[in-house]
Amino acid sequence: MSTTLVLFRQDLRLHDHPALIAAASRGSVxxxxxxxxEQAGDWHLGGASQWWLHESLKSLEASISALSGxxxxxxxNTISVLRSLQQESGADAIxxxxxxxxxxxxxETLINNEFHDLSVSIKRFPxxxxxxxxSVLTGSGTAFKVFTPFWRAANKQAVALPLSRPDxxxxxxxxxxxxLADWQLQPEAQDGVPNWADGWQDLWQPGEEGAHHAxxxxxxAPVAHYAEGRDxxxxxxxxxxxxHLKFGEISPRQIWSAAQQRKLSAPQWSAPIxxxxxxxxxxxxxxxxxDLFNDMPAKPFKEQFAGFPWGNDSKHLSAWxxxxxxxPIVDAGMRxxxxxxxxxxxxxxxxxxxLTKHLLVHWIEGERWFWDCLLDADIASNACSxxxxxxxxxxxxxxFRIFNPIAQGQKFDSEGAYVRQWxxxxxxxPKKYIHEPWEAPQMTLASADLELGTDYPFxxxxxxxxxxxxxxxxxxxxxxx
Ligand code: FAD
Numbered sequence: 078m079s080t081t082l083v084l085f086r087q088d089l090r091l092h093d094h095p096a097l098i099a100a101a102s103r104g105s106v107x108x109x110x111x112x113x114x115e116q117a118g119d120w121h122l123g124g125a126s127q128w129w130l131h132e133s134l135k136s137l138e139a140s141i142s143a144l145s146g147x148x149x150x151x152x153x154n155t156i157s158v159l160r161s162l163q164q165e166s167g168a169d170a171i172x173x174x175x176x177x178x179x180x181x182x183x184x185e186t187l188i189n190n191e192f193h194d195l196s197v198s199i200k201r202f203p204x205x206x207x208x209x210x211x212s213v214l215t216g217s218g219t220a221f222k223v224f225t226p227f228w229r230a231a232n233k234q235a236v237a238l239p240l241s242r243p244d245x246x247x248x249x250x251x252x253x254x255x256x257l258a259d260w261q262l263q264p265e266a267q268d269g270v271p272n273w274a275d276g277w278q279d280l281w282q283p284g285e286e287g288a289h290h291a292x293x294x295x296x297x298a299p300v301a302h303y304a305e306g307r308d309x310x311x312x313x314x315x316x317x318x319x320x321h322l323k324f325g326e327i328s329p330r331q332i333w334s335a336a337q338q339r340k341l342s343a344p345q346w347s348a349p350i351x352x353x354x355x356x357x358x359x360x361x362x363x364x365x366x367x368d369l370f371n372d373m374p375a376k377p378f379k380e381q382f383a384g385f386p387w388g389n390d391s392k393h394l395s396a397w398x399x400x401x402x403x404x405p406i407v408d409a410g411m412r413x414x415x416x417x418x419x420x421x422x423x424x425x426x427x428x429x430x431x432l433t434k435h436l437l438v439h440w441i442e443g444e445r446w447f448w449d450c451l452l453d454a455d456i457a458s459n460a461c462s463x464x465x466x467x468x469x470x471x472x473x474x475x476x477f478r479i480f481n482p483i484a485q486g487q488k489f490d491s492e493g494a495y496v497r498q499w500x501x502x503x504x505x506x507p508k509k510y511i512h513e514p515w516e517a518p519q520m521t522l523a524s525a526d527l528e529l530g531t532d533y534p535f536x537x538x539x540x541x542x543x544x545x546x547x548x549x550x551x552x553x554x555x556x557x558x
Contacts, residue, residue: 079104080166080248082159084111084173085148086181088204088325089133090285091140093239095202096172101243107166107252108141110134111159112152112260117180120374120456123449124264125418126323128274129283131262133324136284138257146247150255155184156191163197165252170198174205174325177364178456179371206361207236207329210368213361220369222471227365228358239331273415280417281320281452288321292332296339296350303349307356310410310421311494316353317419319453322360329357363461366471374460375441377469381554385469388437388550396537397432398446400500403536405512406486407431409499416499418452423489429466430480435543437550440467468551476551479544486512502532 081100085108088094100106114121122130138148151158159171171192175185189199203209213231214220221227266272282290295316299306306314321327336354340347367373377383396402400411410424420428425447432443440463447463448454461470468476490496493511497504503514505525510517514527515535522529529535 078246079170080107080168081105081170081172082107082109082162082166082168084109084159084171085137086110086173086176086325087323088174088328089137090288090326090328091137091144092242092285093204093328093331094174094242095204095240096174096200097245098240098243099200099202100170100172101245103170105246105248106146107149107162107168107248108146109149109151109158109162110137111155112150112255113155113158114152116155116184117178120178120180120448123451123454125274125450125452126454127262128264128277128418129281129320129324129452131257131260132281132283133326134257136286136326140285141247144245144247146245147252147254149252150257150260151253152255152260156187159188160191162252163192163195166248166250168197168248170200172200172202175201175203175209176205177210177368179367179374204328205325206364207231207333207357208234208361208365210365213365220365221362222366222369224359224362224472227362228355231358231361236330236333239328239334274418276416277418277452280419283320283324283326285326288318288327289331291316291318291321292327292335296335300339300349300353301343301346304352307352308423308489310413310424310490311492311498315422319455319458320419323453323455329360332357360455360458362472363455363457366461367457370471373464374444374456377467378464378471379469379473381557382467382469384554384557386437386550386553387439389439389442390436393436393537394432394438394442396534397428397436397438397443401534401537402431403515403534404431404482404486404540405493405496405500405503405514406482406490409490409496412499413495414447414450418450420451421495423485424495425462426466427480427482427485429463431482433463433467434476434479434547435482435538435540437547440464440469477548479547481540481544483512483540500533502527 081103083097083100083106141148185201192199208231213227264272264274299314302314306312336350340350370378400408402408407428410420410428414420429443432438433440444459444463447459464470465473468474493508496511503511506514510521515529527533
């Protein structure tokens with residue numbers, strides 16, 4: 078009987094998994110996950126993502142063992158581990174889902190080369206995106222650099238229905254497997270600093286089942302409010318599917334298909350459902366841009382930004398990271414990130430604009446911080462979004478569009494509920510001053526039990542001055558180009 082090693086990567090699910098289905102159809106299957114810390118170089122999984130990976134693997138292990146199989150866990154260099162596993166299991170094929178990170182294609186080539194002469198069949202399968210990079214092109218056959226026409230063209234292509242979980246004959250030989258706990262992926266309290274992941278268990282349900290709960294809960298009702306509600310950070314009107322998508326616990330076509338079904342059962346919600354799918358489309362677009370420009374995580378898409386006069390004041394960066402800038406909506410966002418491993422999209426845009434434009438700190442610093450702190454940290458969406466905000470991206474917000482953190486707070490957190498949740502020291506301030514506490518009269522501050530400079534910082538930069546500074550900095554590269 079033929080045996081196939083199925084190498085799980087960012088596709089930690091058993092349904093709609095073309096590689097697993099193909100492997101199951103040819104004989105027995107050895108499911109494997111290799112924790113290779115070297116593979117991604119500088120972009121090894123951040124702390125928050127490591128927590129999610131642990132939980133997600135626990136869930137996949139449980140699903141496979143409920144079907145009488147066993148997930149083999151190994152740590153080390155992917156090629157060496159695959160070589161040993163192939164010998165130990167006698168597998169004559171290795172199947173995996175294609176991944177699109179800059180380091181994935183070289184790894185896939187290495188796997189091919191390694192097993193070429195051993196008559197081991199190597200196959201890769203789609204499953205991570207709705208549309209493979211290079212499959213949605215302009216009329217002249219080039220990649221789109223602007224989202225709207227990209228998504229219009231993508232929508233003209235059919236999306237296949239998701240596939241069921243196959244019946245798998247698991248390989249029964251006893252192959253050594255690591256104990257997941259030994260990988261120490263979960264953070265711990267250290268030197269009096271509490272464990273930052275405390276409480277995440279109550280907020281998230283990593284794994285395939287959790288992903289489907291998140292999707293069905295969202296489509297059940299919140300999606301009706303998505304179009305306008307998605308910008309209100311104090312409300313739960315978005316899907317929170319991003320970490321599930323990042324680890325492939327759900328495929329985008331499962332989301333696509335469930336959303337189409339929902340349009341049939343609730344036709345009055347078609348517009349917000351399409352808006353939601355367009356955001357899933359942004360994920361596709363980011364991957365397509367990454368495919369076009371592999372250096373996107375480290376270099377500006379628009380070349381003239383290479384000469385941008387960043388300030389990179391480390392005290393400013395640290396105040397931003399700790400949520401101590403003196404701008405409540407920015408600080409609330411940075412604290413939400415720290416406490417939950419997540420930040421609402423509107424607030425991500427506000428904090429990113431503040432870092433790159435008010436503080437003139439390079440977007441790479443923000444990208445790195447997000448990489449470590451976000452449960453959904455994704456190489457394409459993170460780089461693409463940071464460059465979008467900073468103005469250097471392909472389809473970017475123009476640099477001169479500088480978010481006013483006070484006005485943004487007043488517009489999207491009009492009652493101040495979000496700020497009150499994450500900056501409790503401001504919670505007693507009346508709504509009029511919640512986004513600009515420094516404007517509050519002394520008596521108002523006193524009755525809100527708030528002493529500025531002690532309980533909460535004064536703004537680290539003045540909004541108007543910082544805005545002019547950003548425009549001056551931008552003029553430098555505009556003149557040069
Ligand atoms: P929903 O609104 O429910 O959207 C559904 C799905 O669409 C999301 O799960 C996500 O996969 C995708 N999506 C939504 N918005 C975007 C977007 N703007 N770009 C790309 N995909 C999108 N998203 C990540 O998944 N990983 C990141 O590392 C990441 N970094 C970001 C950094 C910055 C500075 C900014 C401004 C945005 C970033 N985003 C990132 C995009 C976006 O903020 C999140 O995808 C979204 O907040 C996830 O919440 P949700 O699942 O409730 O989204």
